[in-house]
Amino acid sequence: MTEKETAVAASQWHLDIADMTPGTRIEGVYGIVNPQVSASRNGNPFLKCILRDATGRVNGRKWTIGPDLLGTLTRAGFVHVSGSCENFNDQIQVRIEAIEPAEIDADRLRQLLPASERDPEEMFAELRTILESLSHPSARSLADAYLADAAFIARFKQVPAAISHHHAYLGGLLEHTLSLVKSADAILPLHPGLDRDVVLLGLFLHDAGKVLELDAERFEYTRRGNLLGHLVDGVVMLETYAARARQAGGEPLSADAKLALQHVIASHHGKLEHGAIKVPATPEAVFVSRLDDLDASTRMALDAVGREDGPVQGFTDPVRGLEDVRLYRPRPFGDG
Structure with a gap:
């Protein structure tokens, strides 16, 4: 376990989503978005959801679920998750082993969103x-x-x-x-x-x-x-x-x-x-x-241009809220 994985609390792992890589284990609290039950190709039900923290979002899957899990998670804004990260279609996905609702305070909220x-x-x-x-x-x-x-x-x-x-x-x-x-x-x-x-x-x-x-x-x-x-x-x-x-x-x-x-x-x-x-x-x-x-x-x-993060080059992706314009990112007089 790295120092970054203990950033939220000494008693609890938390790996920032932006730092997840295939093969990494996680255990900690994350926000949960849109939990749903779907059926696999062989007809077995599984949980799919989106996990998030202040650094980003990642898809989550739990391949075996109990009958009451979805109802419990639907009412939850945050969950404690243990599992591992894997590569799926060239994107990180969390393979969830255990998941349950979590209560957080105002300070933790600002760490997770x-x-x-x-x-x-x-x-x-x-x-x-x-x-x-x-x-x-x-x-x-x-x-x-x-x-x-x-x-x-x-x-x-x-x-x-x-x-x-x-x-x-x-x-x-x-x-x-x-x-x-x-x-x-x-x-x-x-x-x-x-x-x-x-x-x-x-x-x-x-x-x-x-x-x-x-x-x-x-x-x-x-x-x-x-x-x-x-x-x-x-x-x-x-x-x-x-x-x-x-x-x-x-x-x-x-x-x-x-x-x-x-x-x-x-x-x-x-x-x-x-x-x-x-x-x-x-x-x-x-x-x-x-x-x-x-x-x-x-x-x-x-x-969109991200100038506050340091020198930038090129154009942005289309910005939806600005009529899908692609903005030119560099500062006109440079960063000096």
């Missing part, structure tokens, strides 16, 4: 500072209603901004939101006709519904996310938190201000074919939608 490199508490402190600068009392009361909800904030700090495409890692939603709010705070003085409170609150809340749409531990969409989505939930949530702010004694949000914020949430995807409920129809909604797309597209482009 992709996570933001930034500390979530530091990012949240920056976001709170900007929100405290809102000028209208009713805007501050609404922000405080969200910030006072410990369950909402805990999920807001944890969930990704997306399952794929941009900021698709733990803490991604908070990182994306902070980037937007900081960018807007810098740009807004150039556009004094925009309502600063509506823009900043709109950016804070535009993806708030993702706390219900995304399951951080399973790294997948929830049933609610698949059936409703974060735009619908974001609009409904604003009604709830506006009522909470009023009940807490804060200045009530005017009907016009509430509608303006709900429109920002409903329209921030920009186009109906991109999932918007409405096309942006106020200056603030246009600003939020374009800035959101800029931040998301830039993050996708930078992740």
Whole structure:
């Protein structure tokens, strides 16, 4: 057993998926995706699934299974696995000998799933500072209603901004939101006709519904996310938190201000074919939608070219979220 295999805990092996090679034994905790029972050529049932950690994904197969195994694994986000790595069709596959559900804490979660490199508490402190600068009392009361909800904030700090495409890692939603709010705070003085409170609150809340749409531990969409989505939930949530702010004694949000914020949430995807409920129809909604797309597209482009990992050459594979364009990777002025 190598030093790398003991990186997660001294009492438990964990070989990063990116480091798996044929013949290597594994024993440790991994995320599990899409467990299914299939039939082999001779008709015997076997388990197939995807195992993952922060470094990648790998197919897993268990060739003998009991009758209750699938039901147990379907409810699990993480599993303890022992087995060995093998080559199948020129790809690594894990031959599973034993598998059972595993419980993990928040620290282990960030070891087993992709996570933001930034500390979530530091990012949240920056976001709170900007929100405290809102000028209208009713805007501050609404922000405080969200910030006072410990369950909402805990999920807001944890969930990704997306399952794929941009900021698709733990803490991604908070990182994306902070980037937007900081960018807007810098740009807004150039556009004094925009309502600063509506823009900043709109950016804070535009993806708030993702706390219900995304399951951080399973790294997948929830049933609610698949059936409703974060735009619908974001609009409904604003009604709830506006009522909470009023009940807490804060200045009530005017009907016009509430509608303006709900429109920002409903329209921030920009186009109906991109999932918007409405096309942006106020200056603030246009600003939020374009800035959101800029931040998301830039993050996708930078992740695709991988410049932050060192010198790079050539073109990327087609980037799905950017209309399948193949991006040129090198820095224009070199890496010197």
